Amino acid sequence: MSLDINSILNPVVRDIPPSGIRKFFDIAAEMDDAISLGVGEPDFVTPWHIRDEGIYSLEKGMTYYTSNAGLKELRAEICAYLNRRFSLSYDPLTQVLVTVGGSEAIDLCIRSIIQNGDEVIIPEPCFVCYKPITQLAGGVPVTIETKAENDFRLTADELRSAITPNTKLLILPFPNNPTGGIMSRSDLYELAEVLRGTDIIILADEIYAELTYGDEKHFSIAQIPEMYERTVLVSGFSKAYAMTGWRLGYACGHPALIKAMTKVHQFAIMSAPTTAQYAAIEALKNGDDDIEMMRAEYDMRRRVIVQGFNDMGLSCFEPKGAFYAFPCIKSTGLSSDEFCERCLCEKKVAVIPGNAFGSSGEGFIRCSYAYSIENINEALNRIEAFVKHR
């Protein structure tokens, strides 16, 4: 081997650290009888009527590309859905782009806006993709450490102090992975006060919008009239309809932004998978009950896991969204990494260290409750045994 590939690689790519999420999975996968609270995807199978529509589209021979922006009928259904659930109005022809998962929409949005030196504000802990995508686009990630005492919400003061003349984009990932934190309507109005009069675009990653618990339904920052124009709303089918493997998401926003994102999309992807798009139409038309069934199930598990952690002395604030609990493990005197490593080696239960989602996640662990109650109970028993006999 004479080629030194590493010296040829784009240094930005080369220097992206390996994912802290995968590390523990890889160890767990080698172990017999290891159990996990690690997986960040629904344990439900896509509801049958949705799968059936996908199959039917194949039977009918719908195996061509769709238009770059996605099937017109799907875009219309997305708009109808956003209007029905969140009172948002988008034009299906100019304001919607169907993407390969919400992830592609995030990538497109950042790449369409960010160039060398532009700053992107990223509240942490958060899903791991925003920072590397920003760096790949030549941008500068400016992270904000949200606080446990604020239930990991982004506050107006924190936002204000992170803004500079170079700020171009604010990532707003709520309901949040990994904390389960949400932003209420009044929280968002406070952020809007800070953003009004600036040119900052908001990337609202609302993939978990359907998974909120308690009395308050999800509220999108795009619902605030002055914020509508500057918000790129990113969502998808993975979490709400348990359709992760179909790889389908979407972005909605200002026609000029969607047009720019569609340009990038057409070169990289051309169009999102056709079968998935037909299935998604069915999901939006007849899937509201499925969402409610799964949400109710997650809600019960959520109560069990939060109660379980608090009972064993790992204080856990009440997560009001997504399907993660984010208990604090500082009382054990261990770092997040040590806790997860020893928990896995000694009790064979895999959880994810909070610092994998940003340094402010240190002292916490992410535990998914997208698992059966039996699995959750067994994991809680093992973690409790670990905490007690450490």
Added chain:
Amino acid sequence: MAEIDNEKKDKVLELLHTDCRISLEQMSTMLAMPAEEVADIIDTLEKEGVILGYGARINRDKAYGSSTVTAYIELRVMPQRTRGFDRIAERIYQFPEVKAVNLMSGSYDFGITVEAKNIREISLFVSEHLAPMESVVGTATHFVLKRYKYDGLICCKPDKDEREVISL
């Protein structure tokens, strides 16, 4: 005790139907209700006869050493004057081999599920007990060959977590 709302009853029933061995404490946490309230609801449901009993759902095809034949019998009858179908149903469900009896709409009157050790026992039951009943006009017996799904549970369900490792 005040009237319990149906939504709460439904939630309790759903949990018990999924796993009747679930603890009161666990139900209380899952439903965000005090354990005493859950206990009261269960008590009421038992007294009202909504909950008839608690038992395991057994996959007989897998049960070691057990051999059971199940048949579904369509029964056509002449309803009795003044007593309608109920009197006939009461006579039928007394037989221990009869596991379920339903009055049906459509081309026959009763749908009956019968379990026995072998086909011969079921044949005897039909020819000696069911068919000779004076109101019975005709029977059609269908034997169950394989059970795929039972009371909402898939019989040959793989319990492996198929989700792969992914950074998420």
